[in-house]
């Protein structure tokens with residue numbers, strides 16, 4: 266951190282810290298409507314003009330959510346240590362104003378610690394809709410901290426405008442909340458905390474002047490021991506809330522959420538509804554809509570661009586091998602991946618929506634019933650769902666699980682969830698074999714991943730990671746309108762990341778692949794690709810995959826390169842099976858078997874390194890990779906054998 270001052274954001278999980286952080290610093294950190302989204306501290310900054318007129322940088326640190334300074338899980342320790350050890354100049358204590366009682370506990374601990382803090386009462390838009398009134402002045406006096414009402418979500422132009430269009434009440438008190446909050450921060454930083462009651466800057470860090478602790482009006486605060494007699498603190502909190510809050514007649518969000526949940530989390534309907542939603546999403550992404558855009562990109566790259574390059578190279582007299590490299594290596598390899606940007610975008614439009622509205626938290630809740638039976642908590646489902654995006658952050662999210670055995674099990678099974686990089690592989694085969702039934706095939710692949718994950722969890726909890734079942738304590742947030750600004754930015758970032766990878770990693774790999782399939786070990790150009798470097802290596806490995814149907818050297822090479830990056834599988838397939846030659850080797854049955862193997866086999870290099878790091882053991886990391894590959898082999902074998910028998914009957918319904 267390089268700024269002159271440091272402000273830390275501290276508060277309960279799901280209270281809106283990251284939303285405020287993004288707003289204050291213009292960052293784009295992940296926001297989601299469930300507790301435990303942020304698992305690492307993130308630093309951003311803004312520039313303030315000091316009272317003397319000079320510009321100074323203020324670092325803002327977003328922290329994982331905590332309920333108290335007595336942390337349990339790894340990510341809570343990060344937050345606690347930052348506040349206690351790094352001693353930020355100022356803490357913004359964010360409280361979900363619809364849930365004051367719970368939030369204020371941490372405020373008291375910050376008080377006890379002697380932090381300079383501002384209390385930001387967030388979600389004021391929801392409070393106002395309920396008709397609840399809060400006396401901020403009085404609360405500020407009682408707490409001895411400035412109290413500022415905000416609505417982190419309404420700060421941005423787009424969200425506020427759309428909310429208005431939809432007839433949503435725009436919070437009046439919260440309108441300039443963030444502006445006021447930042448002004449207050451700057452003010453306190455400028456005046457060395459003098460106007461924070463109760464705070465005295467001391468030589469050894471924070472000191473707390475109890476004489477200025479206004480709560481002494483209610484109770485002698487010195488005597489409160491926060492950890493051992495927390496019930497006393499709760500008594501105080503109850504008093505403060507009773508003194509300053511006039512509850513509205515209705516709990517609008519809570520009532521609405523309850524109505525929606527009666528259907529969506531229904532014991533019998535919950536899982537079928539989730540499956541239908543996913544089927545519709547997959548059909549949109551991989552069916553007509555997605556392929557319309559994919560085809561357009563494909564035509565542009567492989568016809569327009571390739572034609573243009575060819576014309577240009579020929580007239581410029583560029584050598585044949587160069588032309589071959591650019592068209593059959595780079596454009597084929599990178600283009601093969603880029604073609605699937607529309608699928609990625611469509612999938613994330615929906616997945617992110619489900620996360621932001623609070624539906625994903627419900628899915629975890631529904632899954633809990635099932636998970637409990639196998640000895641795992643529904644909380645494990647959150648990392649698993651994140652695995653649909655990328656295994657790397659998903660595996661890290663397992664840190665939110667307090668139970669060590671649950672955490673390890675979750676890390677092991679999360680890679681079975683189909684990540685975005687594997688998506689082009691399915692898209693590739695669906696376009697070739699299952700175009701008319703894209704949705705159902707994709708649902709099959711994704712659900713198979715979940716089933717294998719659940720089966721593995723059961724197996725691992727019974728054998729390697731034995732341990733007690735920990736109760737599911739994640740509370741369900743109310744359904745919320747997503748913050749549109751971060752929502753679209755998030756989807757854009759996903760697409761951008763995918764495109765950048767295609768332009769860097771996959772670009773480089775396409776050149777290597779092109780070389781490996783066109784040249785021999787003695788670096789001589791070969792006419793028959795089977796004699797190339799790839800041909801020789803692939804032929805040695807290929808027989809292993811014979812029982813799965815794809816004992817071809819090209820498929821074997823594709824799988825090997827997939828260890829570096831999953832997207833590369835498609836690049837290899839595009840380069841090694843030019844034109845329609847795919848059809849001379851693959852059949853729908855083999856395609857299915859190959860897709861299943863790709864779904865389950867060892868994750869990419871970065872994911873492997875992350876798994877090893879999070880498990881903190883080479884032995885377990887390698888065990889994970891071997892386990893995943895063995896499972897992939899067995900399941901692909903079973904699927905292939907069943908497909909061989911069933912396909913003649915099924916193909917009547919599945920015509921590509």
Ligand SMILES: Nc1nc2c(ncn2[C@@H]2O[C@H](COP(=O)(O)OP(=O)(O)OP(=O)(O)O)[C@@H](O)[C@H]2O)c(=O)[nH]1
Nearest residue numbers: 278279280281282283284297301302303330416417
């Ligand atoms: N209605 C409303 N929703 C908000 C407001 N601020 C944040 N949210 C929503 O609350 C949810 C949680 O926001 P986050 O910023 O991820 O919360 P967090 O405190 O960072 O959560 P963790 O990282 O899990 O500790 C998201 O769905 C936000 O869109 C607000 O002022 N009003």
Ligand SMILES: [Mg+2]
Nearest residue numbers: 282283302303
């Ligand atoms: Mg957060």
